[in-house]
Amino acid sequence: MANSTNSITVDGIDAAYGAVRVLENVSLRVGSGETVVLLGTNGNGKSTLMKCIMGWVRPTKGKVIAEIDGEKHDLAGLTTEQIVDLGIALVPEGRRLFPRQTVEENLLLGASRPKARAHIKTNLDFCFETFPRLAERKGQLAGSMSGGEQQMLALARALMLNPRILLVDEPSVGLSPLLVARTIDAIGQLKTHFNLTVLMAEQNFTQALRIADRGYVIVHGKIEFEGNSADELNNNDLIRQFYLGM
């Protein structure tokens, strides 16, 4: 019987776009069933870290290890398709839906992974149950929905993959404060329901900390602070300095 440990370990990675160094010796760990938040303002390397995990950007140094159902995989040699196939889903920054496809088609496309196709019906029902709005609009083109609805669809699409590990890149981008709160709540609920391991990159730290177990602060491509609880992050000087200017 395979155990159900699902974790991600990023071990000392460097990454660069050409000559521009973006990540420097970044290490972090997302333990099984944890929700870990990666805090940082724009341009500090949050998205690049996500891209390194998904195989879009190859680290020049270090390793990314994913443990899926107790089995360890080195992501360095894998293509994005293989990484997704392991059960790692990304909700990309800016949602990136397929705007000219309907809501339902977007969801079904999310289930392209062979292992997810077996559960397509249950997952679809669950998505429509969790986000009734999507059920109402399943025939509508995704591009014609509001920002909040699109974010829900992006989340739901990632869930259709039947993932073990969920990466969420800046879910708050372009949303009103109320919708940000709702989106964060939704991520928290889904995490519990699917028993997911979640890594979320976010700049809105008050919202993110509501569901986070732990967190890291990334500044100029380096992990500057590791908070072992939401409280620790809350009372951290660095965060105050960065977010509140104190």
Added chain:
Amino acid sequence: MRTPAFILVLTAVAAALYFTFNFVGNDYLFFAGYVVLQYIVLATAWNILGGYCGYVNFGSAGFFAIGVYTTIFFYTVGQKIDTLMPDWLIAPMKLIFPLPLPVLIVLAGLVAGIVGLGMGYLTLRLRGVFFAIATLALTVVMETFIVNWSFVGGSRGAYVIPPNEVPIFGNYIHFLFALMLLLVVIALTSARLIERSWLGVGFATIRDDELAAEASGVPTLRLKLVATVVSGALMGMAGAPFPYYIGYVEPASAFNLSYAVNSIAMPMIGGTTSWVGPLVGALLLGTLQQVATVTISSAVNLLIVGLLLIFFVIIAPRGIVGLYQDWFGKSRKGAKP
């Protein structure tokens, strides 16, 4: 409309066209019509990769030429059986060769499809303009290869002598025209099938946002390879009857730039999101070019393409199909079956 019904209607239209031309009795109609039909196949084939997936292929002429030279290769083999084959093989080979044109078309489709697969593996990791440049470069490589391959005529070119008469059809151009009509039916049916299947939805995600498609686990590379193979095979099939049509082929005519330019311009002018677009574009542009060839000069053809392309890019970027949808308010949602 269901696919069998669609094929039936299409075949009926094709047959009606054939008999109308036959009734008019002027063989020039068949010669001119053949070229237009050939462009419908090329434009439809280009659109499978270029329109549905958003990958602009500048190498249409290359795939077309693969079809042309597949025919020439097997034709030449047929001519030289006595010198090429060992004695015991000559008699059985004489039974098979010369290969009938429909068989050559299938062979050309296979060869072009395989080359498409190879080209896909080499180039599909490139995106946007880099992909377009790579396909153009591959065409140049293929042309150099053919120019230096004397078996198929090299830069001298090759003659293919079509039989004067064929059973049932009579005149050989009638037969070629009918074959091309059949290819049009096949091309349009495949394009429409793809468009309405999961393959089409997958292609559209690649066009809309390839990274997001990857993140959702859509097998993007495999889908793109399917598109290149289908598109390449159809282009090769369109090229296979060409030597029989023209009688004499040299590399410069088989790899002519006008094939690459027209097969891009026609879907752009017609509209790239549905199978109707390339059909309308090819009918319009192809007919216009044939009329211009007769009334002015064939040199003006590319000028016509250029002007129309500029006009449509500015006035109607979604092509004629897009204009129609704007005027009659038929959005995709309403049109969905």
